[in-house]
Amino acid sequence: MQQIDWIVLSATLLFIVVYGVWKTKGSKNVEDYILGNNETPWWTVGLSVMATQASAITFLSTPGQAYHDGMGFVQFYFGLPIAMVVICYTFIPIYHKLKVFTAYEYLEQRFDLKTRSLAAGLFLFQRGLGTGLTIYAPAIILSALLGWNLTIMNIAIGVLVIIYTFAGGTKAVNVTQKQQMFVIMTGMFVTFFLILHLLPNDMTFSNAMHIAGANHKMDVVDFSFDPETRYTFWSGITGGFFLALSYFGTDQSQVGRYLSGKSVKESQMGLIMNGFLKVPMQFFILLIGVMVFVFFQFNPVPLNFNPNNKVAVEHSKYKKEYHILEDKLDKLSEEKKEINLIYIDHLNQNYDNPILRKELVALSSKENDLRDEARELISKADNKAETNDKDYVFIHFILNYLPKGLIGLLLAVILSAAMSSTASGINALASTTAIDIYKRNVKGEKSDKHFVNATKFFTLIWGIIAILFACVGTLFENLIQLVNIIGSIFYGTVLGIFLVGFYIKYVKAKAIFWGAVMSQLTIFYIYYLDVVSFLWLNFIGAMLTIFLSVTLQIVMKNDKIEA
Amino acid sequence: MKADKTTVWKKSYTWVLVANAIYIMVFCLIMEMFS
Numbered sequence: 001m002q003q004i005d006w007i008v009l010s011a012t013l014l015f016i017v018v019y020g021v022w023k024t025k026g027s028k029n030v031e032d033y034i035l036g037n038n039e040t041p042w043w044t045v046g047l048s049v050m051a052t053q054a055s056a057i058t059f060l061s062t063p064g065q066a067y068h069d070g071m072g073f074v075q076f077y078f079g080l081p082i083a084m085v086v087i088c089y090t091f092i093p094i095y096h097k098l099k100v101f102t103a104y105e106y107l108e109q110r111f112d113l114k115t116r117s118l119a120a121g122l123f124l125f126q127r128g129l130g131t132g133l134t135i136y137a138p139a140i141i142l143s144a145l146l147g148w149n150l151t152i153m154n155i156a157i158g159v160l161v162i163i164y165t166f167a168g169g170t171k172a173v174n175v176t177q178k179q180q181m182f183v184i185m186t187g188m189f190v191t192f193f194l195i196l197h198l199l200p201n202d203m204t205f206s207n208a209m210h211i212a213g214a215n216h217k218m219d220v221v222d223f224s225f226d227p228e229t230r231y232t233f234w235s236g237i238t239g240g241f242f243l244a245l246s247y248f249g250t251d252q253s254q255v256g257r258y259l260s261g262k263s264v265k266e267s268q269m270g271l272i273m274n275g276f277l278k279v280p281m282q283f284f285i286l287l288i289g290v291m292v293f294v295f296f297q298f299n300p301v302p303l304n305f306n307p308n309n310k311v312a313v314e315h316s317k318y319k320k321e322y323h324i325l326e327d328k329l330d331k332l333s334e335e336k337k338e339i340n341l342i343y344i345d346h347l348n349q350n351y352d353n354p355i356l357r358k359e360l361v362a363l364s365s366k367e368n369d370l371r372d373e374a375r376e377l378i379s380k381a382d383n384k385a386e387t388n389d390k391d392y393v394f395i396h397f398i399l400n401y402l403p404k405g406l407i408g409l410l411l412a413v414i415l416s417a418a419m420s421s422t423a424s425g426i427n428a429l430a431s432t433t434a435i436d437i438y439k440r441n442v443k444g445e446k447s448d449k450h451f452v453n454a455t456k457f458f459t460l461i462w463g464i465i466a467i468l469f470a471c472v473g474t475l476f477e478n479l480i481q482l483v484n485i486i487g488s489i490f491y492g493t494v495l496g497i498f499l500v501g502f503y504i505k506y507v508k509a510k511a512i513f514w515g516a517v518m519s520q521l522t523i524f525y526i527y528y529l530d531v532v533s534f535l536w537l538n539f540i541g542a543m544l545t546i547f548l549s550v551t552l553q554i555v556m557k558n559d560k561i562e563a
Numbered sequence: 564m565k566a567d568k569t570t571v572w573k574k575s576y577t578w579v580l581v582a583n584a585i586y587i588m589v590f591c592l593i594m595e596m597f598s
Contacts, residue, residue, distance in 0.1 A: 071594055081583040085576045206597075213597035220594045272579055279583075283590055 001146065001407060008408030012183055013415060017160050020176035024168025029448040033169035033455055034101050034431045036260035040174055045270025048257045048424075049248070050277060051177035054184065056138035056418035057391070059285065064305075064390030066289025067296075070217035072231045074282050079241025084275035087249045088268040090502050095255070096264045101435045102428075103255040103498070110501040112509040113440070118516060119497055120436035122490045123252060124429060128462070131425030132469025133483045135161075138418045139470065141391055142411070144308050145399055151471055157415060158467035161422045166459045170260050170431075173423045180416040187413035188288065190406065191398070195291045198401060200298055200341065207344050208294045214343070214357040215364050217290045230535070242539045246495035248274075252428035253421075292397050297340050299401075303329055303374040305392035309385055316381035322374065329370050336363045426466060430458035488534045489527055492541015493520045499542060500549050507553045515549030 031037055040048070065073050100106050104123065108116035139153040164172045199208060212218050222232045248254045248271065261267030303326055304310060313322045339359055346353040375387040398410045434455040497516050500507050507515075523541045526532065532540070 078587065081587075082580065085580055089576060209597040216598070218594045218598035220591045220598075275579070275583060279587055280590070283594075 002404045004405045005408030005411070008405055009412050009415070012409070012412035013160060013419075016176050016179045016183075016416065016419070017164050019179060020164035020172045021167045023175050024164075024172040028452075030101070030434075030451045030455065032171070033452050034256070034435070036169070036171040036174055038260060038262060039171075040260040040266070040270075041262060042266040042269035043273065044174055044178055045258050045261045045267055046273030046277070047181045048174045048177045048260075049254060049270060049274045050281070051181045051184075051417075051420040052253055052257055052424040053247075053278075053421070054181075054281075054417050055134045055421040056414045057134075059184070059188070059414055059417050060138060060141055060394055061391050062282070062285045063289030063292055064393035066217065066286040067293045067393045068390055070212075071220045071283070071286050071290065072222060074220060074279065074286055075222065075231050075233055075236035076240045077244075077279050077282050078233065078236035079238065080244040080278050081275035082237075083241050083244035083248060084271045086245060088271050091249045091498075092258065092267050092271070093264055094502065095259060096267065100259070102252050102432050103250055104252070104432065104436045107497065107501060108440075111497075111512050115497060115509060115513050115516070116436060116440075118513065119250075119494050120432050122494055122520075123250075124432060124437075126486050126490045127251070127253060127425055127429055128465060129469065129486055130483050131422055131429065131462070131466040132473065134418055134421045134425060135466055136470035136473035137391075138414050140473065141395060142414070144306065145392070145395055154467055154470040154473075157418055157422065158463055158470065161419050161426065162460060162463035165423045165426050165430075165463065166456055169455065169459070170256060170427055173420075173427045174257070174260060176423065177420045180420040183409075183416045184413050187409050188285065191402070191410060192284070192288050192291065194402065194406070195288065195295055195397075198295060200344070202348065203344055204348075207347050208291060210347055210352065211294050211297060211340060211343065211360075212290045214360045215293070216361070217293055230533070235535070239535055239539060242495065242542060243491070246491040246538060246542070250491075250494050250498050252432050253424040256428050256431055257424065289394065292394060295397070295401075298337050300330070301333060302396070303371060304378060304387070305389040305396045306386070307392075309378045309382075309387065309389070312382040312385055313378055318377045318381050322377050325370055325374050325377070329367065332363060332367055332370065336360070336367075339363065422466065426459055426462045429462040430455050433458040433462070485527070485534045488537040489523055489541070490520075492523060492538040492543075493545050495538070496542040496545025496549075500546055504546070504550060507549045511553035511556055512545075512549045515547075515552050516545050518548050519544040 062073070095103065095106060098106055098109055100109075102120070104116050104120040107119055135154055135157050139150055139157060142148060143150040143153055164176055168175070196205060196208070209218065222229060223234070224232055225234065226232070258267040258270050261270055302310070303322070310322075313319060339356055343353060343356045343360065346356065378385050378387050395414075398407060402410060434451060438454055438458070439451060493516050496519060497512055500512050500515075519541055522544055523537055526540065527534065527537060
C-alpha cells in the first residue's frame, strides 16, 4: 500500500461517514429515526436494499467463486425477481397499511404478542451473530494479506458505522448506502476494464470469453437434478426463491429499508429495481472473476491464494514437497500460456480450434490436481487451516496487479460494502429491540424523544456487541458456515409464520405459535440427524410451520366443537 | 375501482416477471455462446 492508496481509502470512508452524519443530524421523533420520516424515494430504497445485501464477502468471494467454478453461481439468484414480486404484491401493502415500524409488529396485530416476540427473538439472535460476521469476514482476509491488526480493523470498521448509524438512524443508513453503492460500482467497473487492459495485446474481449468458455467457466445454466450439485436452475428457482422471500420479506435489516419509502408505490418500485438489477450485478461480479481467471492464464499463479497457508507449509516438514508442486505449476502455467496464445491466434483467424480447446481442458484438469495435492499438504501441515482459497483470489489480484491509487479505491469498495450491510444490521437490531421488546414492555407513558434516545442507545449497544463478536470470531472454526447454518435453521420458521399470517386467514394465534415452536424443534432435530444440506432447512422450516399450524387449527376447532 | 387497480398491478407485475425472464435468458444465451 502506497501513500496515495491510504489517501484514497481514508478520504472515501471519512467522506461517507461525515456526509452521513451532517446530512441526517437531529432526528426529532421515532418515525424520523426508524422510518426516515417516510421520505425516501424509490431509487434510494432500491440502492439501499442492494447495498444491504452486498456485503464485503460478496466482492471478495464471488469473483473467487467464478475463478474456480465459473458463472453457475448466478443461478442461485434466479428466484429473487419472483420473490420481489410476491413481496411487492402482498407484504408491502400490508406493512404500509398497518403503519408498522418493524415487520414483527404486524404479527401482534394478526396473531398475538407471543408470536411477535418469538419472531423478533429469532431475528435478534440470528442477525446479532450475522452482523458481527459482516465486520469480521473482510477484516480477517485483509489482515492476512496486508498484515493489519485484526482487532484494530474490527474496531475501526465498527466505530465508523456506529458514528453515522447512531447519529442519523435509518436516514443516515439510506443516505450513506447511496455513496457506498457509487464507490462499489465505480471500483468494480474500473477493475473490469483494467483487467481487460492487462490481457495480452492482440487479445479481444471475445477471445477472453472464448478462453473462459474453453475452460468451462461460461456454463451458466444447469438443468440437472443431481443432489450433489449445489447450484442448479431448480435449486435457484426454489431454494433461491424461498431464501429471498424470507430475507427481503421478513428480515428487519431489509424490511426497514423499504418501510422508509415515501409511499407503497415507491417502496414497491425500490424492490422491483432490486429484482431487475441484482441478477445483472451478480453476472458482472462473476464475469470479473472469470476475467481474473483469464488473466492468470498468462501470468504466474500461486498454488493456494491464501498466504497464511503457504506460511504454514513453509514451517513444516512438507516444505520440500510443496516446492516441487510449485515448480510443476510454473511449468504447467508456461505450457498453458503458449497454447492459449496459439488458440488466440487461431481465434483471430476465425477458427475455434477444437484440438487446442481439448488441450486447454486437459491442462486445467492437471492444474486442479496440483491444487488438490497442495491442499492435502496444507491440511497435513495445519489440520485447522481453511484450504479453500476462493475468498483470497480477487484480493490477491487487487494487491499484486492494480496500479497505485486504485488499490486504495478497491479497499474502499470492500470496506464500504462491509459498512453498508453492518449499518443496516445494527439499525434493524436497534429498531427491533426498541419497538418489539422495549416499547412493548416498558410501563407508563413515555415521550417520543424517550424512544428516540432508547433506539440510539440500542444502536450503540448492538454496535458494540457486533464489534465484540467480530473480535472473538477467530475462536470459532469456520464462522461463515456457522452463521449461514444458523440463518437457514431460523429463517424458515419465521417465513412460515408470515406466510400463514398473509395467506391463511383460517389459522389463529394459538395454532401458529405452537406450530412454529414445533416446526423449529423439528428443524433442530433434522439438522442434528444431518440428512439434508442446510440450504434446504429454510424451505422445510417454512412448509412445516404452515402444515403444523393448519393441522393444529383443525384439531383445536374440532376440540371446541366436541366440547 | 379497487378491482381495476388490482388488475392493473397484476398486469404490471406479470410484465415485470416476463421482462426479468427475457433479459436473464439473453444473458445466459450470450454466456452459453462462448461455452
